[in-house]
Amino acid sequence: MTTAIILNGKCLDFEVKDDYIICADGGYRLLGKKPDCVIGDFDSLAEIPKDVKVLKHSAVKNQTDGEICIEYAISQGFKDINIYGALDGRPDHVLGNLSLLNLAYRLGVNAVIRDKNTSVYYARGVFNLSVEEGDILSVIPYGGPAFVKSSKNLMYPLFNLELLPHRTRGISNIAAGKDISLEISRGGVLVFHIFK
Numbered sequence: 001m002t003t004a005i006i007l008n009g010k011c012l013d014f015e016v017k018d019d020y021i022i023c024a025d026g027g028y029r030l031l032g033k034k035p036d037c038v039i040g041d042f043d044s045l046a047e048i049p050k051d052v053k054v055l056k057h058s059a060v061k062n063q064t065d066g067e068i069c070i071e072y073a074i075s076q077g078f079k080d081i082n083i084y085g086a087l088d089g090r091p092d093h094v095l096g097n098l099s100l101l102n103l104a105y106r107l108g109v110n111a112v113i114r115d116k117n118t119s120v121y122y123a124r125g126v127f128n129l130s131v132e133e134g135d136i137l138s139v140i141p142y143g144g145p146a147f148v149k150s151s152k153n154l155m156y157p158l159f160n161l162e163l164l165p166h167r168t169r170g171i172s173n174i175a176a177g178k179d180i181s182l183e184i185s186r187g188g189v190l191v192f193h194i195f196k
Contacts, residue, residue: 003078005069006031007097008044009085014116018082022073024065027085039072040065064093066100074107081111087118098190102142105188121191127182129193131175136194139163139170139182146187153177163189 004018008026016031023031025040028049038049041059048054057068066083073081081104086097097113101122104111113120121127122142131137137154141163151158155174163170170189182191 001078002080002082003073003076005066005073005081005083006035007066007083007085008089010088012085016082016084020073020076020078022069024069030085037072039069064096066097067103070100070104070107070111074104074109079109081109083111083113084115086113087115087120098142101190102188117195119193119195121193122188123182123191124184124188127184127189127191129180129191131178131180131193132195133175133177135175135196136192137173137175137180138190138192138194139173140190140192141165141170142188142190144187146189147185148189149183149185151183152179152181154180158182163187 001019003020003022004016006012006021006023006027008024009030012030021035023035023038025042026044028035028038028045034052037053037055039055041057042048043059070081083100087094098120101111101113101120105122139158144165146163148158148161148163153176155176
């Protein structure tokens with residue numbers, strides 16, 4: 001079973017089909033149907049939704065609503081989380097939303113940011129992904145340098161390469177086959193999969 005977390009992005013122009021749906025505050029406006037739960041301080045909704053489970057918390061907090069939603073989903077036993085509405089908000093929010101992938105990894109669950117034409121993953125160790133030939137793949141170090149020992153089916157192979165956070169190496173690679181893989185022997189990366 002998968003759970004969806006709908007963040008307070010600008011739009012959601014495709015259907016969310018996950019088994020359980022959590023809206024983070026203003027993400028409720030984007031969904032277009034009744035979620036299973038709404039979590040937030042409700043600073044971005046005019047009124048608290050009715051006829052749905054609501055978990056309200058103080059606006060004075062040290063976490064975003066998205067982070068609280070991740071922790072709630074894990075507390076409910078979900079191991080696979082899809083995050084929507086993460087890439088089209090304020091730049092500082094987008095950066096914070098990307099960090100939710102690393103948080104989920106550290107807490108032992110799988111999380112993916114999903115948009116209409118983009119999916120974003122956090123990866124360490126061996127990472128495999130099914131793609132279409134010609135899709136764009138950007139591999140960006142997260143939290144410090146990352147060492148990519150090997151890659152498979154990338155037009156620009158990554159072998160024994162240290163990716164540095166202050167350099168742009170790793171952006172806009174191209175899938176040369178239907179299955180790509182990376183072996184990351186040190187550090188972690190964000191993998192952006194951009195497709196048609």
